[in-house]
Amino acid sequence: MESTNEKEGKKMFSIEHVMMNVEAKSKEEVLKLISKKATELGITHNEELLYKAFLEREQESCTGMQDGIAIPHAKSDAVVQPSLIFVSLKNELEWESLDDKPINTIFALLAPNSNGCIEHLMMLSKLATKLLEDSFVTNVKNAKTANQVFGIVTEVF
Amino acid sequence: MIKIVGIASCPAGLAHTPMASKALEKAGKDRGIFVKIEQQGIMGQVNKITQEEAQSADLVLIVSNQHLEGLDRFKGKRMIKVDIGQAVKNAGVIIDKCIEKIEN
Numbered sequence: 001m002e003s004t005n006e007k008e009g010k011k012m013f014s015i016e017h018v019m020m021n022v023e024a025k026s027k028e029e030v031l032k033l034i035s036k037k038a039t040e041l042g043i044t045h046n047e048e049l050l051y052k053a054f055l056e057r058e059q060e061s062c063t064g065m066q067d068g069i070a071i072p073h074a075k076s077d078a079v080v081q082p083s084l085i086f087v088s089l090k091n092e093l094e095w096e097s098l099d100d101k102p103i104n105t106i107f108a109l110l111a112p113n114s115n116g117c118i119e120h121l122m123m124l125s126k127l128a129t130k131l132l133e134d135s136f137v138t139n140v141k142n143a144k145t146a147n148q149v150f151g152i153v154t155e156v157f
Numbered sequence: 158m159i160k161i162v163g164i165a166s167c168p169a170g171l172a173h174t175p176m177a178s179k180a181l182e183k184a185g186k187d188r189g190i191f192v193k194i195e196q197q198g199i200m201g202q203v204n205k206i207t208q209e210e211a212q213s214a215d216l217v218l219i220v221s222n223q224h225l226e227g228l229d230r231f232k233g234k235r236m237i238k239v240d241i242g243q244a245v246k247n248a249g250v251i252i253d254k255c256i257e258k259i260e261n
Contacts, residue, residue: 018158052212060168065176066246075169099247111199121171121199128172129179132245 011122013084013153016041018146020088027095027103030053031072034085034108042080043110049078050110064097067137071128073109082120083110084127086149105141107131123157130156159190161255162206163218164225170198177220177241178204180248186214188252194218197226206230217260218251220244 019037024030035044035051043051053076057063064070085108092102109124130136136152143149165172170249185192193210196203211217211230219225219238237258239251242251 057169061173062242063172073169073171075171098242109171111171118200124171125175125198125200131173132176132180132183150249 001150006007012082012123013086013150013157015146015150016082018086018088018149020127020146020149021090023090024093027058027070027072027093028055030087030089030093030106031058031108034087034106037085038079038083038110041083041085042049043083043085044078044080046078050074050076052076052098053078054108062096062098064095064100064103065131066101068092068101068104068141069131069137070097070106071131072103072106073107073143075111075113079110079112082112082117082124084108084124085110086151086153088143088149127144127153129154159256159259160210160214161185161190161216161218161252161259162210162214162231163192163194163220164197164206164228165194165220165241165244166197166223166225168223170196170200173241173245175196175203176219177248180245181218181220181252184248184252187249188256189207190256191201192252194220195219197223202226202260218255238241 031054039047040045053074063072087106089104092104095103161229166178174196217231217234217236
């Protein structure tokens with residue numbers, strides 16, 4: 001039997017949330033693609049508002065972490081339920097980061113403004129702290145398929 | 158044992174806050190000292206610092222440029238403010254500097 005966490009995790013992150021070999025010319029283009037994806041997945045009903053929420057957070061401080069990983073996030077009324085969208089880029093992008101390295105791996109975190117689904121928010125926070133572990137980062141970066149990414153990430157929950 | 162407590166908070170309170178807290182606590186553990194960082198994020202106050210913990214600490218770390226709740230707990234304590242991104246990236250360096258300050 002699946003644990004509650006596994007079930008809840010699937011709502012928040014499924015294989016459809018994984019975007020591999022994406023080509024983009026800028027951070028803004030990536031955030032637009034993520035907003036579009038979120039609309040397709042029913043995570044938001046307002047693509048434009050979600051995109052704006054991402055941009056606003058980018059202006060606050062850098063979301064580029066280390067080793068080519070970025071965690072753009074949006075906390076907005078436009079988000080229906082907390083979700084994670086993963087993007088692996090074909091190319092590297094300039095993206096303000098802690099170690100000044102370009103970005104090619106993106107974990108986009110989406111959360112509603114109302115602090116409803118605590119369990120989902122906890123999962124997103126847990127995922128963020130996982131990025132501090134070298135082995136997790138290496139595994140994610142070495143993943144070649146959406147299936148592999150899905151497997152590695154869902155293990156966290 | 159050296160005891161450092163603090164509060165981390167970031168604009169969305171979703172990712173940087175738990176990351177910085179965990180990184181600092183791990184750096185403390187690696188060095189054999191007590192480090193506890195309260196997260197003031199999307200889930201409210203997580204890993205809350207008690208009045209007693211606050212008052213018995215050698216140093217208080219403020220890992221934020223946000224408005225923080227309950228700063229009165231740390232009244233009279235020595236405080237250091239650090240950037241949350243730096244805490245994620247260089248938690249070890251920050252804890253080393255704190256230890257240096259406490260010991261000197």
